[in-house]
Amino acid sequence: MTSVTSSMAQAQPKIDFSRLFTDAILATLVALGLFGLLIGVKTDQSLNNQMILVLRPGLLALILAAVFVGRLTIGYIIAVRDARPPEAKKAKAAKSNTALWVEKYGLPVFVGFLFAYPLMVLYTAGPQGAIKWIDNFGIQILIYIMLGWGLNIVVGLAGLLDLGYVAFYAVGAYSYALLATSEPVKLFMAAHMGSTFWPLWAFWICLPIAGILAAFWGVILGFPVLRLRGDYLAIVTLAFGEIIRLVLINWVEFSNGYAGISSIPRPSFFGVPFNASDTGFAARFGLEFTPIYRTIFLFYLILILALITAFVSARLRRLPVGRAWEALREDEIACRSLGINTVNTKLTAFAIGAMFGGFAGAFFAARQGFISPESFVFLESAQILAIVVLGGMGSLMGVVIASILLVGGVELLRELDALKVIFGPNFDPAQYRMLIFGLCMVLMMLWKPRGLISVREPSVFLKEKKSVSSDHVKEGHG
Amino acid sequence: MRSLHDPVLKVENLTMRFGGLVAVNDLSFSAGRGDITALIGPNGAGKTTVFNCITGFYKPTVGRIALRHGNLDFAQHIEALTDSDHGAYRGADGSLFLLERMPDFQISAKAHVARTFQNIRLFSGMTVLENLMVAQHNPLMTASNWTLGGLFGLAGFRRAENGAIEKAKYWLEKTKLIDRADDPAGDLPYGDQRRLEIARAMCTDPVLLCLDEPAAGLNPKESLELNTLLMSIREDHGTSLLLIEHDMSVVMQISDHVVVLDYGTKIADGTPEQVKSDPKVVAAYLGVPDDEVEAVEAEVGV
Numbered sequence: 001m002t003s004v005t006s007s008m009a010q011a012q013p014k015i016d017f018s019r020l021f022t023d024a025i026l027a028t029l030v031a032l033g034l035f036g037l038l039i040g041v042k043t044d045q046s047l048n049n050q051m052i053l054v055l056r057p058g059l060l061a062l063i064l065a066a067v068f069v070g071r072l073t074i075g076y077i078i079a080v081r082d083a084r085p086p087e088a089k090k091a092k093a094a095k096s097n098t099a100l101w102v103e104k105y106g107l108p109v110f111v112g113f114l115f116a117y118p119l120m121v122l123y124t125a126g127p128q129g130a131i132k133w134i135d136n137f138g139i140q141i142l143i144y145i146m147l148g149w150g151l152n153i154v155v156g157l158a159g160l161l162d163l164g165y166v167a168f169y170a171v172g173a174y175s176y177a178l179l180a181t182s183e184p185v186k187l188f189m190a191a192h193m194g195s196t197f198w199p200l201w202a203f204w205i206c207l208p209i210a211g212i213l214a215a216f217w218g219v220i221l222g223f224p225v226l227r228l229r230g231d232y233l234a235i236v237t238l239a240f241g242e243i244i245r246l247v248l249i250n251w252v253e254f255s256n257g258y259a260g261i262s263s264i265p266r267p268s269f270f271g272v273p274f275n276a277s278d279t280g281f282a283a284r285f286g287l288e289f290t291p292i293y294r295t296i297f298l299f300y301l302i303l304i305l306a307l308i309t310a311f312v313s314a315r316l317r318r319l320p321v322g323r324a325w326e327a328l329r330e331d332e333i334a335c336r337s338l339g340i341n342t343v344n345t346k347l348t349a350f351a352i353g354a355m356f357g358g359f360a361g362a363f364f365a366a367r368q369g370f371i372s373p374e375s376f377v378f379l380e381s382a383q384i385l386a387i388v389v390l391g392g393m394g395s396l397m398g399v400v401i402a403s404i405l406l407v408g409g410v411e412l413l414r415e416l417d418a419l420k421v422i423f424g425p426n427f428d429p430a431q432y433r434m435l436i437f438g439l440c441m442v443l444m445m446l447w448k449p450r451g452l453i454s455v456r457e458p459s460v461f462l463k464e465k466k467s468v469s470s471d472h473v474k475e476g477h478g
Numbered sequence: 479m480r481s482l483h484d485p486v487l488k489v490e491n492l493t494m495r496f497g498g499l500v501a502v503n504d505l506s507f508s509a510g511r512g513d514i515t516a517l518i519g520p521n522g523a524g525k526t527t528v529f530n531c532i533t534g535f536y537k538p539t540v541g542r543i544a545l546r547h548g549n550l551d552f553a554q555h556i557e558a559l560t561d562s563d564h565g566a567y568r569g570a571d572g573s574l575f576l577l578e579r580m581p582d583f584q585i586s587a588k589a590h591v592a593r594t595f596q597n598i599r600l601f602s603g604m605t606v607l608e609n610l611m612v613a614q615h616n617p618l619m620t621a622s623n624w625t626l627g628g629l630f631g632l633a634g635f636r637r638a639e640n641g642a643i644e645k646a647k648y649w650l651e652k653t654k655l656i657d658r659a660d661d662p663a664g665d666l667p668y669g670d671q672r673r674l675e676i677a678r679a680m681c682t683d684p685v686l687l688c689l690d691e692p693a694a695g696l697n698p699k700e701s702l703e704l705n706t707l708l709m710s711i712r713e714d715h716g717t718s719l720l721l722i723e724h725d726m727s728v729v730m731q732i733s734d735h736v737v738v739l740d741y742g743t744k745i746a747d748g749t750p751e752q753v754k755s756d757p758k759v760v761a762a763y764l765g766v767p768d769d770e771v772e773a774v775e776a777e778v779g780v
């Protein structure tokens with residue numbers, strides 16, 4: 001009995017509570033300074049159109065209390081973690097092969113689930129309800145998974161921090177939209193291949209072109225940033241993303257500016273359109289026409305595009321070029337001393353990452369039927385980057401989990417009627433996306449600073465595949 | 479001496495200035511083929527700077543650094559190559575490279591000069607085996623048809639990759655790291671990391687291996703093992719070695735030829751015996767003016 005209590009007492013770490021309290025009070029004071037005017041006072045209009053000040057002490061007190069309690073909890077968690085004896089930390093590191101296990105078996109299980117998903121939803125929710133679940137959840141999340149896997153090549157493997165990834169998504173989307181709706185191309189195709197050819201096949205022909213153009217722009221971005229590191233690289237890539245968007249807004253003759261491009265042809269089922277006509281998909285296969293078939297088809301299309309991304313990037317990681325990317329992230333100077341052409345290595349990372357962004361963009365344009373520069377704002381880059389960082393840099397399964405959490409989570413909040421009861425009928429969780437991001441990020445930094453799946457799987461092994469703990473893996477200089 | 483009639487590396491009038499500081503001042507020396515050449519000197523003498531010039535990390539302010547493969551006649555081709563604007567000459571009996579004209583990665587890839595670093599630079603988040611695979615990047619890249627063949631898993635690439643693993647295994651056994659092959663390089667103890675860096679450099683098939691203080695931080699036993707490893711690299715692989723070393727026991731035991739630098743200037747060049755008894759060297763190391771050298775020598779008993 002005594003031995004048990006003594007070991008319990010030993011496990012109980014020493015925590016300096018007075019320091020925690022002063023820390024929390026300090027944070028509360030900072031919050032008071034910040035929110036005192038922002039939230040504590042509100043300008044409003046009185047009945048006779050005069051501006052009046054409304055004081056909101058209750059709300060202010062609520063927020064300050066939240067900050068106090070939050071800071072105290074965070075401080076406590078950190079103190080407990082730091083006070084843990086080193087052996088406990090070691091024991092935890094030894095168990096980390098489970099993450100390798102998730103990476104190995106999680107993906108096949110998840111893919112199996114995804115293939116069954118549309119049918120499951122169709123069965124449970126019926127054709128009317130299913131569209132929402134397949135489109136808003138399935139397709140939306142899969143687009144971000146694909147973008148995350150594409151950006152993972154640049155950020156996770158090569159360690160080059162790219163804040164402008166959405167630019168390549170835009171290049172892909174506009175490449176498809178502009179080519180598919182361009183009059184000269186339409187006329188040319190009508191003259192040579194017949195009038196129905198282009199609307200049916202435009203997507204399949206433009207998809208590779210969109211990828212190639214995006215890869216080309218990846219190289220264009222890559223060249224000027226080759227010598228940049230860290231913050232500088234991040235800023236230039238951010239600016240690049242904004243420049244592409246501003247060009248799309250301002251070069252009206254080319255891209256139709258803010259108005260965007262509409263009536264983009266939708267993808268066909270390899271030449272069979274999804275419409276109610278006699279030659280449409282439903283009629284051909286003897287089915288009753290409903291729009292659900294197109295949605296299901298789009299779901300499988302993005303699923304396969306995403307899987308190609310995953311397959312290629314997993315495969316590249318085991319090839320010399322992928323190993324060179326990771327080596328570049330670890331130590332660029334050592335790479336050069338081993339005869340690796342770091343210029344080419346960086347450019348291939350940018351180009352291949354951008355190519356998958358371009359594919360995803362073309363799919364996005366085809367799915368929406370309408371695009372405008374609004375869809376390619378910095379927030380999108382930030383969201384994709386958040387997915388990669390949250391998932392654990394370099395991990396494929398991590399990106400999946402993070403996309404489901406960040407994209408699916410927000411969609412799911414929209415579904416919760418209980419929230420509407422609490423926050424009023426106009427509550428739209430999508431507007432609180434940044435708040436949710438922020439909370440996720442703070443929690444992550446506390447709980448798993450290197451991402452959800454923070455171990456690295458070796459690309460080759462001699463006897464036994466052991467996971468590499470994130471303590472050794474570098475984040476790269478970008 | 480071999481450095482005179484059969485040199486692998488010839489450094490002539492090398493000067494490296496950083497702003498007003500002259501780190502290397504008009505240095506000329508050669509390293510013989512199959513020799514272990516030691517570059518020694520007090521802290522800040524400019525040794526690492528010489529290495530950085532040879533391996534292309536710095537572009538020398540002035541000077542010529544020539545490297546030879548095979549039996550090609552040095553004197554016959556060097557002037558012609560210097561007058562041309564090429565960086566390399568390839569003849570039937572060997573090749574000649576002007577390293578100061580080549581970018582750093584090509585010095586390793588084409589001229590086959592490998593190096594290690596004073597503060598170890600391993601890929602610490604990759605396993606020991608992966609470190610050695612990265613070193614074989616160029617041949618593997620060719621075998622994978624610049625990634626395309628590898629992506630489709632062609633047999634030629636798989637064969638090349640197995641060959642690369644075999645080579646890595648060979649060097650792991652030689653450096654006694656084979657049991658740690660699947661561990662992250664960052665997990666190894668210091669002495670093992672030093673040996674891994676040498677193994678990694680050897681995986682690039684170097685003609686000249688430059689080691690920057692390989693014995694620094696090793697205990698006497700590890701230091702002795704290092705000597706054996708370096709001797710065997712020279713005997714079994716015909717690689718010439720250029721090493722910077724502070725540990726005089728290592729220098730005296732294994733080197734064939736010693737070059738001494740002080741404040742960027744060469745003060746002695748010869749066999750270990752010649753250098754050891756050179757009063758200038760003793761003065762540089764003990765930091766006394768020349769006229770007091772004899773007194774100091776008598777004191778330390780050389």
Ligand SMILES: Nc1ncnc2c1ncn2[C@@H]1O[C@H](COP(=O)(O)OP(=O)(O)OP(=O)(O)O)[C@@H](O)[C@H]1O
Nearest residue numbers: 496499501519520521522523524525526527528596
């Ligand atoms: N990149 C650089 N910029 C400016 N000065 C430099 C640079 N590299 C080296 N130096 C200077 O050149 C001189 C020689 O340095 P170097 O590192 O070559 O010495 P070293 O002989 O290797 O010394 P140690 O035995 O301490 O490694 C030093 O005074 C150093 O400060």
Ligand SMILES: [Mg+2]
Nearest residue numbers: 525526527596
């Ligand atoms: Mg040095």
